[in-house]
Amino acid sequence: MRRNYLDIYVDILKVAMTGAKKTHIVYQVNLNFKIVRKYLDRLIDNGMLSPAGNSRLYTTTDRGVAFLDIYNEFVAPIRMR
Secondary structure (H helix, E strand, O other), X not given: OOOOHHHHHHHHHHHHHHOEEHHHHHHHHXXXXXXXXXXXXXXXXXXXXXXXXXXOEEEEXXXXXXXXXXXXXXXXXXXXX
16 A cells, blocks of 8 residues: 555654764665655654755654644554554
């Protein structure tokens, strides 16, 4: 089964909960660098992911955590069926 964009967003946000470099995100989420850039930009634009300046770490924001909570409450149980 292929992942949709929501699943990829969730995977990225989970990896970035404690802070992660782009390379770590690419390998953990199983994407390539070109594709991950697009997803990171969208998450940053929507305020769910925050780049941490010079350290090149990405961290999940409070809004991203809220998104994960909603996803886990509504979408995850449906996928388990």
